[in-house]
Amino acid sequence: MAHAAYFENLAPRMASHYLRSRRKNKIRQGFLRIVCSKWYWVVPALSCAENPLRENKMKSGIKLRGKESACLAAVPTGRRRARGMLVTFEGSDGAGKSTQIRRLQARLEKLGRRVMVTREPGGTALGERVRHLLKFDPAGRDMRDETELLLFSASRAQLVREKILPALARGEVVLCDRFVDSTTVYQGFARGLDAGFVERLNRFVTAGRLPDLTVVLDLDAAAGLARAKARTKKTDRMEAQRRSFYEKVRRGFKRLAKAEPRRIKVVSATGTEEEVGARVWKLAAKKMGIVGIS
Numbered sequence: 310m311a312h313a314a315y316f317e318n319l320a321p322r323m324a325s326h327y328l329r330s331r332r333k334n335k336i337r338q339g340f341l342r343i344v345c346s347k348w349y350w351v352v353p354a355l356s357c358a359e360n361p362l363r364e365n366k367m368k369s370g371i372k373l374r375g376k377e378s379a380c381l382a383a384v385p386t387g388r389r390r391a392r393g394m395l396v397t398f399e400g401s402d403g404a405g406k407s408t409q410i411r412r413l414q415a416r417l418e419k420l421g422r423r424v425m426v427t428r429e430p431g432g433t434a435l436g437e438r439v440r441h442l443l444k445f446d447p448a449g450r451d452m453r454d455e456t457e458l459l460l461f462s463a464s465r466a467q468l469v470r471e472k473i474l475p476a477l478a479r480g481e482v483v484l485c486d487r488f489v490d491s492t493t494v495y496q497g498f499a500r501g502l503d504a505g506f507v508e509r510l511n512r513f514v515t516a517g518r519l520p521d522l523t524v525v526l527d528l529d530a531a532a533g534l535a536r537a538k539a540r541t542k543k544t545d546r547m548e549a550q551r552r553s554f555y556e557k558v559r560r561g562f563k564r565l566a567k568a569e570p571r572r573i574k575v576v577s578a579t580g581t582e583e584e585v586g587a588r589v590w591k592l593a594a595k596k597m598g599i600v601g602i603s
């Protein structure tokens with residue numbers, strides 16, 4: 310009897326199974342149609358588009374935020390170069406960085422280039438407060454090396470995002486008085502803080518944006534300090550370091566230039582302002598593709 314009942318209900322059960330599987334198939338087909346339609350591939354494809362900076366950031370575990378990623382879109386990468394150019398000036402105190410930046414700015418503006426000049430630490434309202442802490446505030450007298458590293462980095466993180474990346478995105482030439490190499494040399498090499506950590510921190514702080522050209526003005530430490538002292542009687546906390554510290558800084562910049570010869574150029578800062586200016590111009594003009602103007 311049981312068998313009879315089974316066969317009696319077989320037909321309606323088969324019919325209902327058939328209908329259910331048709332419904333499932335329809336849902337499956339609908340899903341496939343959605344996945345295969347091109348619009349659903351364009352978005353992930355765009356967000357994964359090859360961008361070395363973005364990859365770097367992902368590797369280092371740094372997440373991009375909205376405004377920052379908008380700026381990075383205009384940052385030179387291997388495939389697409391924005392027109393902006395970042396030129397940084399390094400060297401020991403009194404070597405003539407500010408003087409040469411002013412000269413280069415004037416020459417570039419004469420040629421119609423838009424130039425933004427900024428400095429480190431500082432360059433933003435927040436950064437200028439940090440600059441005061443680092444250089445002049447009596448509260449900084451007992452500053453530890455680790456604190457110094459983080460304060461310089463804080464100022465730079467703000468400057469990069471608030472000023473430098475937007476200026477580069479607008480196609481401007483940015484001339485920056487000291488930048489990331491100062492941290493590598495002063496806090497890493499001369500103060501002896503963990504070089505690997507300093508490098509990772511630098512990458513985080515700069516959003517991976519290295520300068521296109523770094524001019525290291527090289528001058529004997531004593532001569533540099535003499536120039537700085539002649540300019541002003543006020544000595545800041547960094548300038549009050551021992552002579553051996555400055556010699557180490559000088560060696561550090563030279564070593565860095567050897568490691569990255571395409572980006573970092575050591576320029577002798579001896580001679581008159583005009584003589585040094587001519588050396589700087591030669592390098593900057595070459596990098597910017599300016600020909601025929603010496």
Ligand SMILES: Nc1ncnc2c1ncn2[C@@H]1O[C@H](COP(=O)(O)OP(=O)(O)OP(=O)(O)O)[C@@H](O)[C@H]1O
Binds near residue numbers: 581585
């Ligand atoms: N080639 C040069 N010959 C002689 N004096 C110079 C030369 N270049 C700059 N100076 C003078 O040396 C002093 C220091 O120059 P400048 O302020 O440009 O150096 P700096 O590297 O910016 O110093 P700091 O690190 O303290 O900011 C200034 O008084 C400047 O006029």
Ligand SMILES: [Mg+2]
Binds near residue numbers: 408486
């Ligand atoms: Mg200066």
